[in-house]
Amino acid sequence: MSTLEFIVHVPHPGTRHAALDLALDLAARLQARLSGVFAAALPSAAFAVPEAITLQVQEAEQARKHAAAKTAWWQELLRQRDLHGDWRVGEGDLAQVLCLAAASADLLIVQRPQTREDAPIGFGSTSRAVFTAAKPVLIVPAAGAASVGQRVLIAWNGSLESARALHGAASLLAHADAVHVLDGSRERGPEGLAWLPPLDLPAWFAQRGINAAIERLAALGAPAPAILARAQALQCDLIVLGAWGTSRLTEMVLGGVTRALFRECPLPLLVAH
Known part of the structure; x- marks a missing residue:
């Protein structure tokens, strides 16, 4: 009997949506428990206008x-x-409610907002949930997906966030038809930071009975377009990666892989911070 526990955010109770349909399919395939969560939010702006508080509470x-x-x-x-x-x-606050629910689960499943609320700087509810949950989060595009986790691309860079995403995806990878790894890790990190020799990826996958094809990620060009292009060329239905290996402020100013894929990727993303 599976002990996996999935949480899916249901923004409109009684109505199906892309993330819910995908969550149902995935839970059935992996024989996981699936719990739905709704948050009745009280906008913080209401407290700035006292006469609006009563109406907002109601x-x-x-x-x-x-x-x-x-x-x-x-x-x-x-x-x-x-x-x-x-x-x-x-x-209460949606991101905080989702984090509370995810604390006792293995995976949080959310739908990327159609309005792309995370696009400008990455501080929308979806991004905040990823940043705070300490659990892997599966982000489903609003257009949905025919499948997820059958052909997986892992964007690996050896970071703590990358390792958390890989570990969080292990149950999906064990049931995947194909697993591809783009290895963009470096031999040594920046001076002054904690460092270990790179993870032995072939051994990690072999110990778990996962047949993974590993290739180096070319250092030239921006990583996000290269990751997406390779995922599409391999007909993958899921990208696994660590989120915000650099600070969100840095990504806001300079751009970054997480921000770019959150904004543009048409595939589901399994991410962890």
């Missing part, structure tokens, strides 16, 4: 009651796939 309470009444809907979705899990309704 709206949040109505949203919470509406969501709480969807337990039967959720259980029917699970029953159709022979799955098990809970329906959980929280209150």
Whole structure:
């Protein structure tokens, strides 16, 4: 019996969306428990206008009651796939609620906002959840995906974040039809930082019974377009990578792999910080 536990954010209880459909498929394939989470949010802006507080609180309470009444809907979705899990309704900041839910789970599944709220600087709810959750997060594009985790590209650079993403993806990789690794790690890190010899990637995969094809990532050019191009050439349906190996402020000013892929990647991303 699988002990995997997945959490999926359900922004509109009673309504299906791309991340939910993918979560149901993935949980059924890996025989994982799947719990849905809704957060009744009270916008912080309400407290800046005292006369708006009462109305905002009432709206949040109505949203919470509406969501709480969807337990039967959720259980029917699970029953159709022979799955098990809970329906959980929280209150407050969305990213914080998702982090609370993910704390006792193996994977958090969210949908990338159609409005690309994370595009300008990466401080939207999705990015904040990735940054705070301390668990891998599967980010699903709004257009959805026909499958996920059957053909996987791992963007490896030897960082702590990269290792967390790789470890978090292990259960998916064990069931994948093909696993490809783009190794962009360096022999030594910047002076003054902690350093270990590079992870023996072939041994790591062999110990877990995963057949992975490993190739070096060319040092020339921006990494994000190269990663995406290789994933598409290999017909991958998932990219695994560490998020924000550099600071989010640095990525805001100079750009970066995480920010670029969050904005442009049409494939699901499994990321960890």
